[in-house]
Amino acid sequence: MGTNVRSMTGYGRGEHIAEDRKFTIELKSVNHRYNDISIKLPRSLASLEDKIKKHIMQQVFRGKTDVYVSFETFASDDVEVKLNEALAKAYYEKLKVLQDSIGFEGGNLLDLTAKFPDVITVEKPQKDESIIWDALLPALDEAVTRFASMRQTEGEALKKDILAKGKRIQTLVHEVKERSPLVVEEYREKLNNRLKDLLGGIDVDPQRIATEVAVFADRGCVDEEITRLESHLVQLADILERGGQVGRKLDFLVQEMNRESNTIASKANDIQIVQATIELKSEIEKIREQIQNLE
Incomplete structure (x- = not known):
């Protein structure tokens, strides 16, 4: 059983009151190539910025995350x-x-x-940093927990949708696989009939037909591309099931899937294969867009 897949968009808020101080922390994130954490906090808490960032990075590995830290005091000796x-x-x-x-x-x-x-x-007199940190930490933990939970929920929804699109691609690949040999047979029949017409009904040399058909079949052969696409689809499901930080792996995998589908499209010499390939490329593009948002 793998870990969960997480989205890079999320929101989390946490509050905690300790020693007559109320701490409020909010986290918001959008997708980003790297792990970019930006913290806005009162000047009096500036010394804790690095500590807060390191604490968040234990659970957040990718995305652009904005962190807002604020506190209000009810203690007279704080002023x-x-x-x-x-x-x-x-x-x-x-x-x-x-x-x-x-x-x-x-x-x-x-x-x-x-x-x-x-x-x-x-x-505002400087308090011992460890005291402030102990008061702030529960609010931070609450915010991070809610934030991670939302990213996880969204990530699992994306995973489900991507797997469904993967199944649709599998169906289309199977259609191309089934259709390819029939295209060759149809070409053999058409070529034979055309040559008979040209020769006034005289039987055509079977060897000549076989050579022409072999050239046609070789030029339009997509067996290797289909095999690789099927392998990529297995990897797609496997990566998603293992979970964790899948975004970059899937990005590379989808590029490879796109390459194979483009090759099939360029070799296609049959309207049904062309139509299947167009839909195939459309589904791959939808997956590519979705994985941009996965951690």
Whole structure:
């Protein structure tokens, strides 16, 4: 029993309240060639960015993932108001000088002083990083679990659809396989009748007919392509059943399937084979589009 197939699109959200802080984490992803994780978080949590990324990468292996981290605090000791007395006095003295020089008695100098930059500042004291991490981790785990679950659900739906398309391709390949020998026999009959007409009913040299038919059969022979396509279809089902990170493997496999179907199309000299090949290529293209979204 293999692991599950995962889509590269997903969403997950997690919340956790600890030590009077509420952490909220959201993950959103779309398909991407590589594993690109971008984290947006408050400046006060910047030191945890690498740790958060490594934690996510244990479960996410491909896709463009945006991570949003936010927190709000309910604790009064999480905020510290600081007054720069020396700066406040310097501002106040200069305002007093200005007031005296222009002879203006109005205005509240204290109110004006408090509005200057850096006189009064609000700071959030640095907490021990391990304490913050322990408080944030449950929210992160919840978000990642929901995120992974959604990607898994979508991935399994894609797998089911791709396998159904694989069965349809198998049917079309079988049609081509059954039809190919009949095309050769029909050509033999047509050639024999045409030559008889040209020769006024005289019997045609069987060796001459056999040579012409052999050339025709060789030129239109698609046995090798059919065998390879059948092998690719077995591999397609096998890769999907094993699961895990299947996107890149399937991408390569579908390129090979496309190559074989193009060769069959170029060799086709029968309308039924041409029609089957057109549908064959259409189904392969649908699979190619779907696997772009698999991890």
